[in-house]
Amino acid sequence: MLLFTCSKIIFTGIKENKKFQNQEDPTIGIKSIVNVAKEKYGLKYVYVWHALTGYWGGVRPGVEGMEQYGSVMSFPAVSPGVILNEPGWKKDVLAVQGLGLVDPKSVYKFYNELHQYLASAGIDGVKVDVQCILETLGAGLGGRVELTRQYHQALDASVARNFADNGIIACMSHNTDALYCSKQTAVVRASDDFYPRDPVSHTIHIASVAYNSVFLGEFMQPDWDMFQSFHPVAEYHASARAISGGPVYVR
Numbered sequence: 001m002l003l004f005t006c007s008k009i010i011f012t013g014i015k016e017n018k019k020f021q022n023q024e025d026p027t028i029g030i031k032s033i034v035n036v037a038k039e040k041y042g043l044k045y046v047y048v049w050h051a052l053t054g055y056w057g058g059v060r061p062g063v064e065g066m067e068q069y070g071s072v073m074s075f076p077a078v079s080p081g082v083i084l085n086e087p088g089w090k091k092d093v094l095a096v097q098g099l100g101l102v103d104p105k106s107v108y109k110f111y112n113e114l115h116q117y118l119a120s121a122g123i124d125g126v127k128v129d130v131q132c133i134l135e136t137l138g139a140g141l142g143g144r145v146e147l148t149r150q151y152h153q154a155l156d157a158s159v160a161r162n163f164a165d166n167g168i169i170a171c172m173s174h175n176t177d178a179l180y181c182s183k184q185t186a187v188v189r190a191s192d193d194f195y196p197r198d199p200v201s202h203t204i205h206i207a208s209v210a211y212n213s214v215f216l217g218e219f220m221q222p223d224w225d226m227f228q229s230f231h232p233v234a235e236y237h238a239s240a241r242a243i244s245g246g247p248v249y250v251r
Contacts, residue, residue, distance in 0.1 A: 125167020
C-alpha cells in the first residue's frame, strides 16, 4: 500500500495522509488498517511500498519537520543511449521538475524514522522501488556507485533494525550498482510490471523474468511480480510462477 503524506509525486511527511487515517481517531493512523487486514482477513504479512528516494519524486526540500534530511532538488542526468531508447524521458516529470534527493549523510536517519513508524503500526516489511534512479543522480556526490553504496548501506541497516526476517523486496533495481550494493536484500523483482490491459506483454513478461532469473537467482530470490487471478491469461501466469522458485502474489 502507498500511504505517505505526499504532494503529487513527492514525499512530504513520515506519517500517513488523511486517506489512511482513522476518521474517528486520527492518532491511531494506519495501525487500524493493518489490524483489519490481519485480524479480519487473515493476512499474515503487510508490506508498504515506497521508493528508494522516499517517494517517486523524492522528499520535498524545506518541508516543516523534514528539514533534518537535507533534501535538495536534483535533476537526473541520463545518457544519450537511454534517451534514444526512451525518447519520452525528455518529458518525464522527474526530468522536468527534478527529484528531492535526501543527503546521503542523512539517509539512514530518514529510512530509520520511516521504518520505525511503519513497524510500530504492525507493518512487516517494505517493497523498495525505483532503485535505478540513483545512477542518474551521482554528480557532485562522489558518482553513482558511491551514492548507491551509501543509500543501500543505510537501507540495509534500517531494515535489519526495524523488520524481522529481512523484510524487504527490491524493485526496479537491475542496474549493477544496485544489485552489487544490496548486501542484505534477498528478494528482487525480476521483471517489468504485469500489464493486465496489454495482451502482447504477457509472453514477453514470462520470457524476461525467466532469462533474468538465470542471473539474478545466483545471489537473490527472483520475484516474478504479482498477477490477477481473474484474468484471461491467469493460468499462464500462475503455472509459470508455480515453477519459478520465487514468491507468488495474487491480486
